[in-house]
Amino acid sequence: MSISYTSLEAKVQRMIKPSRFQHSLGVAEVSSMLASRFDLDTGAAEYIGIYHDAYRYSADGNSVRICREHGIDVFPEEELNPMLLHGALAAVHFDEDAEGEVPGYYKTAVRHHTLGSKDMGPYGAVVYIADYTEPGRKHLTDEDRERIFSGESLEDMIITIMDMQRKYFRRDGIAEAGVSTELYSFIKDGGKL
Numbered sequence: 001m002s003i004s005y006t007s008l009e010a011k012v013q014r015m016i017k018p019s020r021f022q023h024s025l026g027v028a029e030v031s032s033m034l035a036s037r038f039d040l041d042t043g044a045a046e047y048i049g050i051y052h053d054a055y056r057y058s059a060d061g062n063s064v065r066i067c068r069e070h071g072i073d074v075f076p077e078e079e080l081n082p083m084l085l086h087g088a089l090a091a092v093h094f095d096e097d098a099e100g101e102v103p104g105y106y107k108t109a110v111r112h113h114t115l116g117s118k119d120m121g122p123y124g125a126v127v128y129i130a131d132y133t134e135p136g137r138k139h140l141t142d143e144d145r146e147r148i149f150s151g152e153s154l155e156d157m158i159i160t161i162m163d164m165q166r167k168y169f170r171r172d173g174i175a176e177a178g179v180s181t182e183l184y185s186f187i188k189d190g191g192k193l
């Protein structure tokens, strides 16, 4: 038995900056909305959403070792930029912070919210989309949001988001992470999360 959503929300509020907490509230809300639309468990989506960035300020040079000690595969891009491991750290600490064992798919979802993965599952898809689209995100226009949410499936929405990201990556000369490219190809080939 783990603590309630309300207790977890209060705990997360103490762990991160107010602006990041506001973002997390937005992610929880959009996650719940997406879960309801696609017949998933709204409570689970909200719980994962509020927690996803709890370790946003904790990832550092030790994170690679900690993740590996807990059996989490670390991607090369994460090794170069440990900040990306804040989702993996959240997966490591989820049971402890929830004060009880949470289902494995909660941990899988938070682990992969940063780069995405073909193994992130439907709840990973939900939090990934919510993370990008929550109302506090100023990089998106209302039209962008509409375009994303007009997707008929979670997979469609991820492709729309990744196409937007790819435009920025190209402009700024950033290489997409291997695990992200793999996700993109997986969905394009008809894969379901």
Ligand SMILES: [Fe+2]
Pocket: 052, 053, 056, 086, 087, 113, 114
């Ligand atoms: Fe994050």
Ligand SMILES: [Fe+2]
Pocket: 023, 027, 052, 053, 131
């Ligand atoms: Fe986030």
